[in-house]
Amino acid sequence: SQKIEQNSEALNIQEGKTATLTCNYTNYSPAYLQWYRQDPGRGPVFLLLIRENEKEKRKERLKVTFDTTLKQSLFHITASQPADSATYLCAPSNSGYALNFGKGTSLLVTP
């Protein structure tokens, strides 16, 4: 069955450093992969989408890579800030319709 795995442990980093979050998937051949941010008690907010033919995508301090051979996506936040503290969800997908999410990785950026 399809599986999506994200760092299960919470990630604690110091302000200013780069946070790197991992998303691995199995039994899947997604055409694209999305990353979302979720704050406690809130719905997810879309951050970035990367397609299978793209190796890397950037948006301001965010960078996403997509390796279809390794079946892995890496999500980087550079110059991290306490306001970046949240849970980050990845969603590999094919149909463009419903999304299947990983459990998410909790990021805590301390001053």
Added chain:
Amino acid sequence: GAVVSQHPSWVICKSGTSVKIECRSLDFQATTMFWYRQFPKQSLMLMATSNEGSKATYEQGVEKDKFLINHASLTLSTLTVTSAHPEDSSFYICSARDMVHLASSYEQYFGPGTRLTVT
């Protein structure tokens, strides 16, 4: 950007009663909306896909007679939890896709969620 609202944001109900949750796309038309459920520290789990003007498609293990979905217009979908029990207590989140503006059609816009507590 596209906005999706949900109402109510939280609700407490007694076991055996029914609760209706509304999901609205405020500035775009959504032919398809999705309903998810999220338990504490768990992933969002897709419950059903709601299509305007037709029956919803439910995921395996989700009882369609318990979770009634109606998508009567291009901007409104409702989820009714019938005969709610404490195990139905969860965070219910809807989402929608903007199929008109195709450049952003892969993005899903999520509502703020509804916290349901069944006592």
